[in-house]
Amino acid sequence: xxxxxxxxxxxxxxxxxxxxxxxxxxxxxxxxxxxxxxxxxxxxxxxxxxxxxxxxxxxxxxxxxxxxxxxxxxxxxxxxxxxxxxxxxxxxxxxxxxxxxxxxxxxxxxxxxxxxxxxxxxxxxxxxxxxxx
Amino acid sequence: xxxxxxxxxxxxxxxxxxxxxxxxxxxxxxxxxxxxxxxxxxxxxxxxxxxxxxxxxxxxxxxxxxxxxxxxxxxxxxxxxxxxxxxxxxxxxxxxxxxxxxxxxxxxxxxxxxxxxxxxxxxxxxxxxxxxx
Amino acid sequence: xxxxxxxxxxxxxxxxxxxxxxxxxxxxxxxxxxxxxxxxxxxxxxxxxxxxxxxxxxxxxxxxxxxxxxxxxxxxxxxxxxxxxxxxxxxxxxxxxxxxxxxxxxxxxxxxxxxxxxxxxxxxxxxxxxxxx
Amino acid sequence: xxxxxxxxxxxxxxxxxxxxxxxxxxxxxxxxxxxxxxxxxxxxxxxxxxxxxxxxxxxxxxxxxxxxxxxxxxxxxxxxxxxxxxxxxxxxxxxxxxxxxxxxxxxxxxxxxxxxxxxxxxxxxxxxxxxxx
Numbered sequence: 001x002x003x004x005x006x007x008x009x010x011x012x013x014x015x016x017x018x019x020x021x022x023x024x025x026x027x028x029x030x031x032x033x034x035x036x037x038x039x040x041x042x043x044x045x046x047x048x049x050x051x052x053x054x055x056x057x058x059x060x061x062x063x064x065x066x067x068x069x070x071x072x073x074x075x076x077x078x079x080x081x082x083x084x085x086x087x088x089x090x091x092x093x094x095x096x097x098x099x100x101x102x103x104x105x106x107x108x109x110x111x112x113x114x115x116x117x118x119x120x121x122x123x124x125x126x127x128x129x130x131x132x133x
Numbered sequence: 134x135x136x137x138x139x140x141x142x143x144x145x146x147x148x149x150x151x152x153x154x155x156x157x158x159x160x161x162x163x164x165x166x167x168x169x170x171x172x173x174x175x176x177x178x179x180x181x182x183x184x185x186x187x188x189x190x191x192x193x194x195x196x197x198x199x200x201x202x203x204x205x206x207x208x209x210x211x212x213x214x215x216x217x218x219x220x221x222x223x224x225x226x227x228x229x230x231x232x233x234x235x236x237x238x239x240x241x242x243x244x245x246x247x248x249x250x251x252x253x254x255x256x257x258x259x260x261x262x263x264x265x266x
Numbered sequence: 267x268x269x270x271x272x273x274x275x276x277x278x279x280x281x282x283x284x285x286x287x288x289x290x291x292x293x294x295x296x297x298x299x300x301x302x303x304x305x306x307x308x309x310x311x312x313x314x315x316x317x318x319x320x321x322x323x324x325x326x327x328x329x330x331x332x333x334x335x336x337x338x339x340x341x342x343x344x345x346x347x348x349x350x351x352x353x354x355x356x357x358x359x360x361x362x363x364x365x366x367x368x369x370x371x372x373x374x375x376x377x378x379x380x381x382x383x384x385x386x387x388x389x390x391x392x393x394x395x396x397x398x399x
Numbered sequence: 400x401x402x403x404x405x406x407x408x409x410x411x412x413x414x415x416x417x418x419x420x421x422x423x424x425x426x427x428x429x430x431x432x433x434x435x436x437x438x439x440x441x442x443x444x445x446x447x448x449x450x451x452x453x454x455x456x457x458x459x460x461x462x463x464x465x466x467x468x469x470x471x472x473x474x475x476x477x478x479x480x481x482x483x484x485x486x487x488x489x490x491x492x493x494x495x496x497x498x499x500x501x502x503x504x505x506x507x508x509x510x511x512x513x514x515x516x517x518x519x520x521x522x523x524x525x526x527x528x529x530x531x532x
Contacts, residue, residue: 012156012293014149016202021145022455023425027278034336045336056421060459069149070300070311145426155322159289160411178469189288193326203433203444278420282413282468289411335415
């Protein structure tokens, strides 16, 4: 399963170079993850209500072409890898069908006490059902 | 009591106009409040550990002159008004001794359940001791 | 004319209090202004291409009720006042039809050299045509 | 040459998980780069005044342990690699001497027209002089 979202570049996301600040792509990836989980039928907000959190343990982004204010950006999100204790997402950032950035984030699962837990079985089963893994 | 802090404008705080984005001043005010509370001997992090939070109920900023990347900015913070359930801070933002912005934020006090509570007596007493009220 | 936009609260817009950080509302107001100008038939990006910029000279926000991660937020934007050298916008932030914040921003118009200029006649005429002033 | 900077975690840098939002580390890396360049005697703001910009082409961060509001954070920055058209920085993020994150960013050099240019000879010579390469 691949989920596609669109967003408009905000003025506050640009910097004095006139392009989107490099750190803001990670905010966009998170918007993508949120919609990916919603599309799975497993909203991330629900996961947190059950006391499970998904902090990032790694992030990576390759910036191929700048994004500008008011650009209409598409982000394509998919699950790249699932391990016992982590899940990795992969992102393609496009404008007008042209690739402008690639990204990857890896997340673990922790409970309210910050203790690492296995990827919830329920999360795995929806990923399997949707063909993501 | 007036507390003075300094900070360097970060690249990511600027926007495509080449100046600091107007919303970032509120982040700076918060840095100012944090240091004000520490200078009072009442770190805000301690307040939260006791289950008291200070959400903003109002913010105001007048932008007189732009701030630029790498500028060394001074923020002067003081308590402007204390009521039974709120406290207001006032901010002067300066560069090289020249005023570039003014701000004011008003905060209430809430407990862990989000219920509004009176300004903690301990907070009032340090403000009185320091001559802030 | 009043323009209404919707947005999802991003995870990165929240703070450790579990609610949207107070400074992020100003980012939302800007998203509202962008869409207001587009609805006017006068995209702000076009204005900048002509060498006219609209820096904020004042901002104000009253926070009535917190916003949370993944909330679907509505922002209603209108022009409140137009003077020779400035324009003020007014914002209502709502969730499920309930008002959660109010805001106002005032902007001047400057050219590429940062020199203040009168509100462009073209901008005034679309505001008049749309009944905003 | 390794440059070390300190910063306090800002409230607005945290998210509802109660820890620093993963994207904010890239803002910190940039603060580190700014001070690295200043320590080199080659302030980045000067480079931009000469019409040379250093957009990021890649970023990577490994989050080992969370950072919290008001933590005093140390960032150690050094140049990791210099190629004809790019320079890579490496970052160690520490708290109380304990490593909490690692990062790497790669930057190219572009002129005002966004055209890629070679690493400026002047930049190379200060890196050589300081033993960074």
